[in-house]
Amino acid sequence: MTNVGGRAASVKQLLEVARIGPYSRVMTDAVDTAERALIAALKEISDAVERYEAVKELEGRLDLSLKEIKADVAKELYVDRSWNQVGKLLGVTGSRAEQISRAAR
Missing domain, CATH: 1.10.10 (Arc Repressor Mutant, subunit A)
Structure with missing residues (x-):
């Protein structure tokens, strides 16, 4: 019985990965793009103190x-x-x- 339960748990985990898997790369790309844009915007602040304060906020x-x-x-x-x-x-x-x-x- 334990083995069957173990297999059921493994199948559930595989199904969970299959459900999430197709979307994870797209979401990661979107987050990476947003992160790069945000960092670039912060780096464009010419005044060092203002840039530091913006980063801190x-x-x-x-x-x-x-x-x-x-x-x-x-x-x-x-x-x-x-x-x-x-x-x-x-x-x-x-x-x-x-x-x-x-x-x-």
Whole structure:
């Protein structure tokens, strides 16, 4: 019985990868393009102090936004999974996945 359950889990993982896989490259390209554009825009600020302040402000805004996105992802994955399963998908422990869902450090 354990072996059958193990195979079912493997099949579920393969299906999850197949579901996500086709989109990951396109999404990564879009994010890479946006990142390059953002960095180029920051480098265009001629005044060094203004450039530093812009980077510092953006860093804070992105940090908050990215934490919120990670929290949303963790909560979305948790809808039909345990925190341990979510943690495995995210490469963290189940308790860390739950913390991420609350936007905790």
